[in-house]
Each structure stands twice: as C-alpha cells, then as structure tokens.
Amino acid sequence: xxxxxxxxxxxxxxxxxxxxxxxxxxVVICGxxxxxxxxxxxxxxxxxxxxxxxxxxxxxxxxxxxxFYCRLFAPSRDKP
Amino acid sequence: MNPALLTASSSTLVHLSPVDLAIxxxxxxxxxxxxxxxxxxxxxxxxxxxxxxxxxxxxxxLSFLSANLxxxxxxxxxxxxxxxxxxxxxxxxxxxIPAMVFLGLVMMPFYYISKTxxxxxxxxxxxxxxxxxxxxxxxxxxxVLMSGINMYSMALVMKxxxxxxxxxxxxxxxxxxxxxxxxxxLRSAIFNEVLQFVLIWAxxxxxxxxxxxxxxxxxxxxxxxxxxxxxxxTHLWGTxxxxxxxxxxxxxxxxxxxxxxxxxMGYWTTDFLVVQRVLSAHNLxxxxxxxxxxxxxxxxVPFIVILPGLLGWAVLPFRLTGEDVAVATGGHSYNEVLPxxxxxxxxxxxxxxxxxxxxxxFMSGMAGNVSAFATVWTYDxxxxxxxxxxxxxxxxxxxxxxxxxxxxxxxxxxxxxxxxASIMDYVQALFSFFIAPLFGTVLLGMLWKRATKAGxxxxxxxxxxxxxxxxxxxxxxxxxxxxxxxxxxxxxxxxNMYRALWSWLVCVVVTVVVSLLTKPQPVEELKGLVYGxxxxxxxxxxxxxxxxxxxxxxxxxxxxILQIIFW
Numbered sequence: 001x002x003x004x005x006x007x008x009x010x011x012x013x014x015x016x017x018x019x020x021x022x023x024x025x026x027v028v029i030c031g032x033x034x035x036x037x038x039x040x041x042x043x044x045x046x047x048x049x050x051x052x053x054x055x056x057x058x059x060x061x062x063x064x065x066x067x068f069y070c071r072l073f074a075p076s077r078d079k080p
Numbered sequence: 081m082n083p084a085l086l087t088a089s090s091s092t093l094v095h096l097s098p099v100d101l102a103i104x105x106x107x108x109x110x111x112x113x114x115x116x117x118x119x120x121x122x123x124x125x126x127x128x129x130x131x132x133x134x135x136x137x138x139x140x141x142l143s144f145l146s147a148n149l150x151x152x153x154x155x156x157x158x159x160x161x162x163x164x165x166x167x168x169x170x171x172x173x174x175x176x177i178p179a180m181v182f183l184g185l186v187m188m189p190f191y192y193i194s195k196t197x198x199x200x201x202x203x204x205x206x207x208x209x210x211x212x213x214x215x216x217x218x219x220x221x222x223x224v225l226m227s228g229i230n231m232y233s234m235a236l237v238m239k240x241x242x243x244x245x246x247x248x249x250x251x252x253x254x255x256x257x258x259x260x261x262x263x264x265x266l267r268s269a270i271f272n273e274v275l276q277f278v279l280i281w282a283x284x285x286x287x288x289x290x291x292x293x294x295x296x297x298x299x300x301x302x303x304x305x306x307x308x309x310x311x312x313x314t315h316l317w318g319t320x321x322x323x324x325x326x327x328x329x330x331x332x333x334x335x336x337x338x339x340x341x342x343x344x345m346g347y348w349t350t351d352f353l354v355v356q357r358v359l360s361a362h363n364l365x366x367x368x369x370x371x372x373x374x375x376x377x378x379x380x381v382p383f384i385v386i387l388p389g390l391l392g393w394a395v396l397p398f399r400l401t402g403e404d405v406a407v408a409t410g411g412h413s414y415n416e417v418l419p420x421x422x423x424x425x426x427x428x429x430x431x432x433x434x435x436x437x438x439x440x441x442f443m444s445g446m447a448g449n450v451s452a453f454a455t456v457w458t459y460d461x462x463x464x465x466x467x468x469x470x471x472x473x474x475x476x477x478x479x480x481x482x483x484x485x486x487x488x489x490x491x492x493x494x495x496x497x498x499x500x501a502s503i504m505d506y507v508q509a510l511f512s513f514f515i516a517p518l519f520g521t522v523l524l525g526m527l528w529k530r531a532t533k534a535g536x537x538x539x540x541x542x543x544x545x546x547x548x549x550x551x552x553x554x555x556x557x558x559x560x561x562x563x564x565x566x567x568x569x570x571x572x573x574x575x576n577m578y579r580a581l582w583s584w585l586v587c588v589v590v591t592v593v594v595s596l597l598t599k600p601q602p603v604e605e606l607k608g609l610v611y612g613x614x615x616x617x618x619x620x621x622x623x624x625x626x627x628x629x630x631x632x633x634x635x636x637x638x639x640x641i642l643q644i645i646f647w
Contacts, residue, residue: 047424
C-alpha cells in the first residue's frame with residue numbers, strides 16, 4: 001500500500017490525505033454527537049434510532065482510523 | 081429541461097446544520113489542495129495522461145472502481161433497487177465481477193505490453209487508423225455525455241436534498257473538477273478518486289447498518305419486502321424464468337448474455353474511462369491485480385447502494401413512485417430513496433458526510449470522464465489527425481486545455497440530459513450504442529490472429545450502426561420491442577440488454593466474415609497485440625498469495641456463493 005510513497009516525486013502519500021480527511025471528519029462528527037448528548041434536540045426533530053447516538057461512535061471510529069493513517073503515512077517518516 | 085424532474089420537490093428533504101456545511105466545505109478544500117499539490121508533477125505527457133505509470137495495484141484498483149462510482153452507482157442504483165428489487169444487484173455481480181476478472185487475467189497483458197496510451201490506441205496498433213478514428217470519436221462523444229449526466233445528477237441531488245439552485249451546483253462542481261484535473265492530470269484524478277472512494281464508504285455505510293437494525297435484520301427486511309412489495313423483489317434468479325414474473329420484465333438470457341457477456345464485458349474491459357486507471361499501474365502484475373482488487377470491492381458495493389433501496393420498502397412509511405406520479409401527487413420518487421434514507425438516520429455531521437459521499441461519487445465519475453476524454457482527444461484525435469508531429473509539451477498543454485473544454489462541453493450536455501425522463505436507461509442505451517460493438521472488436525483483435533484491419537473496422541461500424549438502428553426502430557414503432565427484447569412487455573433496461581447483445585453479434589459476425597474475405601496480416605505485425613503470438617511473462621516463481629490468478633479464483637468463488645445465497 002505504501003509503494004507510492006517511495007517515489008521521490010510524490011513525497012506525500014495519498015493515504016496520508018485520506019487519514020487527514022477521516023481524522024477531521026471524525027472529530028467534527030463525534031464532537032457534534034457529544035454536543036447532542038449534552039444538549040438533546042427536541043423529540044420531533046430527532047432522527048430515527050437517535051437513542052444509539054450513531055454520530056458519537058461512528059465519528060470516533062473515523063477519527064481513530066484517520067489518526068492511524070496519518071501516523072503511518074506521515075510525510076516526516078519518509079525523510080532520512 | 082425536464083420540468084418533472086426540476087419540480088420533483090418543492091421543499092428540501094433535509095436541512096444542513098453548520099457542522100454539515102463545514103464537512104462539505106472541507107471536502108472541496110481538500111480535493112483542490114490535492115490538485116494544487118500535484119500540479120508540479122504533471123510535466124510530461126506520461127505524467128499527465130498515465131500518472132507516470134507508477135501506481136500500485138491498490139491505488140489503481142480503487143481508482144478503477146471509484147471512477148465508476150458516478151451518478152449510476154449511488155442515486156441511480158438505489159432508485160433501481162427500490163423499483164426492481166434485488167434484481168438491481170445483477171449490475172454489481174454478474175454485470176461486473178466476471179468482466180473485471182477477465183480484464184485482469186486475459187486482456188490487461190495485451191493493453192499493458194503494447195504500451196498503448198488508450199483503448200483507441202490499441203485499435204490503431206491492431207486494426208489501423210480508421211478503427212481508431214471511429215472508436216475515439218464515438219468514445220469522446222459518449223464520454224462528454226456521461227460527464228453531463230454526472231453533473232446533472234449532482235445538481236439534482238443538491239436541489240432535491242438541499243434546495244440549492246441546479247445551475248449553481250453544476251457550475252461549482254464542474255469548475256472544481258476542471259481545476260484539479262487540469263492541474264494534476266490523471267495522478268490528481270486518481271488520488272482524488274481513492275479519497276472519494278473512502279469517503280463514499282465512510283458516508284454511506286451507516287445507512288444500511290442502521291436500516292437493518294430498524295428492519296430487524298436480514299430476515300425482518302425480507303419479511304417486510306414480501307409484505308409491502310412482493311416476493312419477486314427478493315429473488316436474484318428465482319423469477320427470471322419468465323419476463324412476466326419479475327419487476328424488470330426480463331428473461332435470464334438477457335441478464336446472462338446481454339448484461340453479463342456483452343454490456344459488462346464491454347464496459348469493464350474496453351471503456352477507457354476505467355481501463356485508463358489500470359494502465360497507470362507500475363508493472364504488469366499490478367496491472368493484473370488492480371481489476372481483481374476492484375472486483376473484490378465491487379462485490380461489496382450493493383451493501384451501500386442496493387440495500388438502502390430495499391430498506392426503503394421496509395422502513396419508509398410511504399410508497400415511492402415514478403417521477404411523473406410524484407410530481408402529480410406531491411409525493412416522493414424512486415430517485416429520492418437514498419437521500420430519504422440518509423435524512424432518516426443521519427444527525428448533524430453524519431448528514432454532511434453522507435451528502436459529501438454523494439458529491440464525492442459524482443465528482444469521481446465526472447473526473448474519470450473528463451480525464452479519459454482529454455487523453456483520447458489529445459492522443460487519438462489531436463495527435464493522430466490534427467497535429468501529427470506535436471511535441472510532448474504540446475500534448476500536455478492540449479491535455480490541460482482539453483480538460484477545461486471537456487468540462488464546458490459536459491456542462492452543455494448536462495442541460496441536454498435533462499430532456500430524458502430516466503437517467504439510468506439513457507446511460508444503458510449509450511453503452512449499447514458504442515461499448516458492446518467495441519468489445520466485439522477488441523476481443524477478436526486480442527484473441528483471433530486471423531482478424532484483419534478491414535474486418536475490425538467494418539465490424540465495429542456495423543455493430544454501432546445496427547445498435548443505433550434498433551434503438552430508433554423501437555422509438556418509431558414500439559411494437560418492435562417484441563423482436564428486439566423478445567417480449568412486448570420488456571422494460572427499457574431489458575431492451576438495452578438485448579440491443580447490446582444483438583449489436584455485439586452483428587459486430588462479431590461482420591468482423592469474422594470480412595476478415596475471412598480479406599488478406600491475413602503477417603504474424604510479425606501482431607506480436608505484442610494478439611494471443612498466441614505474444615510472449616506474456618509467466619509467474620511460476622511467484623508465491624501463491626502474490627499471483628493474480630489465485631485472488632481471481634477467490635473472488636469468483638465468493639461471487640458464486642452470493643448468487644446461491646440470494647437465488
């Protein structure tokens with residue numbers, strides 16, 4: 001998966017960009033979910049299966065995956 | 081402009097929160113940043129059009145699949161699965177998997193060894209300039225129409241879901257794609273496609289998971305579909321014995337031979353939009369593995385596309401209808417099933433990611449079309465017909481301009497596409513015009529050394545003209561459907577399947593007959609192009625886990641198991 005990072009002309013791997021994307025989106029989504037936990041919306045505007053708080057655990061999952069990819073494919077790791 | 085589609089929803093389905101908008105804005109910023117970052121790495125024609133031929137099997141494979149995840153895959157097939165039931169999954173399984181494996185194991189070596197830049201380029205090497213010209217012009221025509229479809233679909237989604245102005249959406253999305261493809265070429269398109277692939281899964285996967293929870297698992301889902309729609313909606317093959325027994329009005333021969341053997345083979349093995357991604361692989365093994373990796377992921381896509389459509393029957397408290405009925409009654413149409421399901425389960429943040437997944441799907445499809453168009457135009461029309469002695473820098477310059485011009489033409493075609501009531505059926509009709517005969521020509525070219533230049537050209541021409549002729553015949557006289565699709569009750573999709581099959585047969589028969597009547601080509605000219613006279617590197621010293629043929633077998637076994645489970 002990391003062969004593209006070995007090319008001198010492309011020093012930042014696509015997987016690093018993907019890590020950034022997942023990390024940022026995950027943190028934002030998880031944060032929005034936590035805010036909903038603290039400040040519950042009125043029942044009439046809640047989504048179906050609101051009680052599972054999908055945005056909290058799904059956001060956390062994305063953030064973890066993103067952090068892992070950012071760490072694994074960080075540009076600094078390619079430098080001598 | 082189709083007023084039915086544009087007035088499909090007077091009020092928006094969902095309202096985005098600032099968090100959702102931030103996620104969408106971040107996505108646009110990131111794809112532009114990737115394009116900007118890769119701008120300095122597209123200086124030669126090999127860099128710009130083939131990403132320097134340095135992509136790994138994983139990147140080429142995911143990009144290969146992502147380029148296909150346009151309007152068809154998300155909104156279109158979710159709508160089709162609500163309309164036709166699980167039959168829509170045929171387009172992901174028999175309509176893709178065998179063809180992708182065939183591309184990897186059989187056809188890719190010839191594309192890769194011949195070092196062609198494009199599929200029309202292969203036709204030039206094998207059948208001469210006239211075949212390349214015919215193929216490149218028809219491909220360029222088809223590609224800009226496809227791109228227009230993508231733009232239109234995205235704008236429609238923005239209008240229906242968010243209430244955004246349809247024209248504003250077309251221009252914002254297309255200008256973004258034009259910028260990042262024109263800056264970084266195919267490498268930028270591929271990088272963004274891989275990113276888009278991940279975002280599509282991240283944004284769309286939650287809907288079927290929560291949908292299954294609400295429906296009571298697979299057994300609960302099946303019971304509700306049978307109750308609300310009928311048992312025919314739950315069978316993949318069981319109702320295919322008669323066209324009258326299934327919602328699509330198609331016989332199994334149409335699916336197996338029309339879709340599985342012709343349309344899917346044609347699309348996945350000769351449509352340069354997808355083949356171009358594999359040509360960017362850094363070696364032959366990666367080029368063979370890329371379609372197989374793509375096939376493995378393709379088998380999973382119904383989980384985020386077909387399942388939400390089926391869940392619509394199980395959990396939505398109202399029935400979805402065709403576009404015209406929805407407008408007349410103020411209800412919702414099939415095309416809205418995926419956004420409706422997203423709005424049902426996705427709260428702040430998740431909704432933004434879901435909408436980003438839709439936008440990403442549309443943009444990857446659009447970028448795929450535009451980059452393929454730029455390559456075919458530059459190499460096979462500009463370089464072959466208009467400026468034969470162009471320098472490498474002129475090719476790159478033309479590629480960048482072509483990307484921009486291609487986007488502008490696509491914007492024009494987006495408005496034309498609005499004339500058609502069914503996006504899906506229209507796209508399938510286009511496939512059968514150009515792709516099915518092209519598959520016949522390329523297949524014979526690769527596997528039959530007796531095929532001659534004249535045979536290839538006239539076969540391709542006859543196949544294309546016969547397909548257009550059959551389509552026009554049914555348009556003028558609808559009763560002709562009983563001859564073309566073998567049933568007067570056949571739906572548009574069934575008609576497209578059979579038309580593709582007949583046009584492929586016409587192409588093959590004409591190619592064979594003309595070839596046998598003309599002088600054979602010397603074997604020396606066919607080296608590197610045709611099976612039997614080309615030395616293909618063997619893999620006997622490679623471990624089993626690194627052999628494409630091993631993973632192809634795994635993919636095919638899983639494919640067969642899926643057919644049995646959902647029979």
